[in-house]
Amino acid sequence: MMTNLQLTTDRSAARADRIFLASLWTAVGIFAATMLGVFAQLVHSSWQSIVTFGFRFLVTSTWNPVTGQFGALPMIYGTVVSSFIAILFASVIGIASATYLAEFAPRRIAQPLASLVELLAAVPSVVYGLWGLFVVVPIFRTYIDPVLQARLGFLPIFSGPIYGVGLLTAGVVLGIMILPTVSAISRDVIAAVGREQREAGMALGSTKWETTWRIVLPAARAGIFGACVLALGRAIGETIATTMIIGNKATIAASLFSPSYTLSSVIANEFTEATSDVYISALIELGLLLFFLSFIVNGFARLLVNSVFSKSEGR
Amino acid sequence: MSAPNLREPSKHKAVRYAWSAVGVGFTLLCIILAAGALLAILGYVAAQGISSVNWAFVTELPRPVGITGGGVANGIVGSLIIVGIATLIAIPIGVLTGVYLALFGRGIFAETLRLLSDVLAGLPSIAIGLFAYTLFVAPFKQFSAFSASIAFAIIMLPLIIRTSEEAIRSVPRTVREAGFALGLSRYATTMKIVVPAARGAILTAILLGIARVTGETAPLLFTAFGSQFWELNPLHPMAELSLQVFTYAISPYDDWHRQAWAGALLLTVAVFIINLMARFALSLGKR
Numbered sequence: 001m002m003t004n005l006q007l008t009t010d011r012s013a014a015r016a017d018r019i020f021l022a023s024l025w026t027a028v029g030i031f032a033a034t035m036l037g038v039f040a041q042l043v044h045s046s047w048q049s050i051v052t053f054g055f056r057f058l059v060t061s062t063w064n065p066v067t068g069q070f071g072a073l074p075m076i077y078g079t080v081v082s083s084f085i086a087i088l089f090a091s092v093i094g095i096a097s098a099t100y101l102a103e104f105a106p107r108r109i110a111q112p113l114a115s116l117v118e119l120l121a122a123v124p125s126v127v128y129g130l131w132g133l134f135v136v137v138p139i140f141r142t143y144i145d146p147v148l149q150a151r152l153g154f155l156p157i158f159s160g161p162i163y164g165v166g167l168l169t170a171g172v173v174l175g176i177m178i179l180p181t182v183s184a185i186s187r188d189v190i191a192a193v194g195r196e197q198r199e200a201g202m203a204l205g206s207t208k209w210e211t212t213w214r215i216v217l218p219a220a221r222a223g224i225f226g227a228c229v230l231a232l233g234r235a236i237g238e239t240i241a242t243t244m245i246i247g248n249k250a251t252i253a254a255s256l257f258s259p260s261y262t263l264s265s266v267i268a269n270e271f272t273e274a275t276s277d278v279y280i281s282a283l284i285e286l287g288l289l290l291f292f293l294s295f296i297v298n299g300f301a302r303l304l305v306n307s308v309f310s311k312s313e314g315r
Numbered sequence: 316m317s318a319p320n321l322r323e324p325s326k327h328k329a330v331r332y333a334w335s336a337v338g339v340g341f342t343l344l345c346i347i348l349a350a351g352a353l354l355a356i357l358g359y360v361a362a363q364g365i366s367s368v369n370w371a372f373v374t375e376l377p378r379p380v381g382i383t384g385g386g387v388a389n390g391i392v393g394s395l396i397i398v399g400i401a402t403l404i405a406i407p408i409g410v411l412t413g414v415y416l417a418l419f420g421r422g423i424f425a426e427t428l429r430l431l432s433d434v435l436a437g438l439p440s441i442a443i444g445l446f447a448y449t450l451f452v453a454p455f456k457q458f459s460a461f462s463a464s465i466a467f468a469i470i471m472l473p474l475i476i477r478t479s480e481e482a483i484r485s486v487p488r489t490v491r492e493a494g495f496a497l498g499l500s501r502y503a504t505t506m507k508i509v510v511p512a513a514r515g516a517i518l519t520a521i522l523l524g525i526a527r528v529t530g531e532t533a534p535l536l537f538t539a540f541g542s543q544f545w546e547l548n549p550l551h552p553m554a555e556l557s558l559q560v561f562t563y564a565i566s567p568y569d570d571w572h573r574q575a576w577a578g579a580l581l582l583t584v585a586v587f588i589i590n591l592m593a594r595f596a597l598s599l600g601k602r
Contacts (some may be wrong), residue, residue: 006362013500020502024419027411028428034469038438044447090539096345103590105346106341116350122590123356124530126557127579130564134572178352183349190597209335230437237439239533239560264441264533271448271537287445291438298437299430 023039039291046285048278057285059173063250063266065274070282072289074250078260079293080168082246083235085171085256086178090235091228094182095217101183102190103212114187121180129244132173137164137245140172145257154160160255165247168256173237173245178231184228189223189308190216226304233297239264263290338382351462355581364580373581377543377559383570387578389545390556396547397539397555398529401467405524410517413479414505420480429477436473444534445471451538460553466534470522478520482513515599520589522593530586532557556582563586 060071141164200210247259378385449463494504540552563575
């Protein structure tokens with residue numbers, strides 16, 4: 001491999017270096033400009049909506065393209081609730097899976113099982129949507145939703161008509177989609193807990209479960225929490241699968257069975273049909289909201305996850 | 316927590332071990348559910364799609380609504396073009412930014428770049444699609460495959476940047492110093508010794524980036540837009556496989572649903588193969 005290297009004269013080497021550095025800086029410049037550009041462009045394009053509706057955009061719930069009234073509250077509600085269901089579902093199953101993989105699994109099956117779960121992240125979002133629409137929605141409509149309503153129908157969240165599509169179904173499918181994020185990072189974080197802590201637990205006579213539950217998981221909790229927040233960020237931004245399953249109706253209803261709308265699915269559904277400038281501008285402002293939401297959520301998650309790894313490296 | 320029962324240690328112990336088994340069993344149940352979800356999705360897509368995947372499906376154009384048959388050939392070619400251009404854009408910018416961060420990446424500017432890259436990695440793809448729309452579609456009043464490629468390139472960038480940086484950092488310092496000691500320029504040392512030594516991991520990052528955007532649909536809705544025809548000009552609206560799956564899936568026609576499953580199968584298999592290649596590339600690099 002090294003044979004094609006030739007010693008260069010000082011001058012041409014200096015020139016090659018200059019060009020090299022210049023290309024590095026160009027690449028860095030393009031990248032930085034793109035990042036700032038995304039933000040600036042979203043603000044610029046949604047300016048009309050920001051000026052027209054101001055703060056009302058965030059707190060009113062009328063979304064009417066015909067009259068030109070745009071309030072994003074139903075979409076904010078739909079995004080928050082569906083993501084919350086998703087993270088509830090994904091955190092329980094994801095953390096438990098990660099715990100099994102990191103603590104209990106026989107070494108021979110741990111890696112293949114982990115790969116299977118990680119492959120969930122590779123399935124295209126439109127495939128989740130298709131599967132959700134034709135498999136999960138009918139299952140919820142015929143089996144799960146009626147049972148929930150029969151048993152727990154006195155709760156407002158399980159009342160009202162059942163459509164199959166809606167917040168609950170979308171939340172569960174989203175939960176499956178973000179499961180690998182929770183489980184892969186949690187597994188790394190749990191594995192990073194010091195061996196001596198486990199041994200100390202076992203030496204005191206704890207069972208495997210007690211060691212895990214009382215010592216290992218508490219030691220890893222910041223990182224696990226970070227993994228969940230990161231997964232939450234993914235759920236908030238997920239578009240295609242949600243659009244196919246959530247029912248696409250801009251209302252706020254107490255029932256989890258009711259169709260809803262998310263920030264991203266409104267954009268996906270209505271953008272190419274938006275006719276007036278203010279309509280387009282309002283849709284882009286939804287994109288800007290998504291930008292801020294994911295910025296805050298991801299920044300927070302990174303802090304948490306990084307704090308765990310820098311601590312375990314520093315030891 | 317109750318005080319330990321010292322008089323009946325054996326019974327207490329049995330209870331504790333039973334709880335331990337319940338706890339371990341619960342985690343086992345969860346991993347079975349998680350892995351089972353993957354197998355259920357894959358199995359269902361394969362079962363529904365396999366009967367419709369044939370030569371005609373991959374070589375024919377879509378037929379108009381109501382006429383049975385037809386294929387997604389233009390979508391497959393469109394995916395290749397859109398993802399191909401995106402990759403060509405993302406590789407130089409991503410790898411060179413990674414090189415910069417690995418070799419000169421100290422100080423507040425580099426930290427800001429890393430933060431930006433992390434933030435970008437978490438940005439919803441649809442927001443990036445909006446950006447590409449406002450920059451490359453709205454001014455020209457024309458949907459285009461190129462604008463989709465820009466969106467895809469931006470989605471791929473953070474992955475390529477951070478992985479390249481880590482791969483280059485992991486090349487031992489002594490290797491780089493050996494290059495300098497031979498009198499090689501910074502350029503030659505970096506591009507002919509350090510980067511080639513890290514090529515396995517960089518290739519993995521690029522392949523994972525390709526896999527990620529191949530399964531991506533949301534930004535295409537208002538960039539590539541889709542097309543019923545053969546369209547090879549990147550400045551025009553173009554068909555794309557995942558977009559076709561989406562359109563067919565939410566349509567009311569049974570024949571389109573059938574084709575959506577077939578397209579989903581093709582898409583899933585393609586993404587999995589690229590993922591496998593990425594793992595293989597990583598093992599190449601380690602040798």
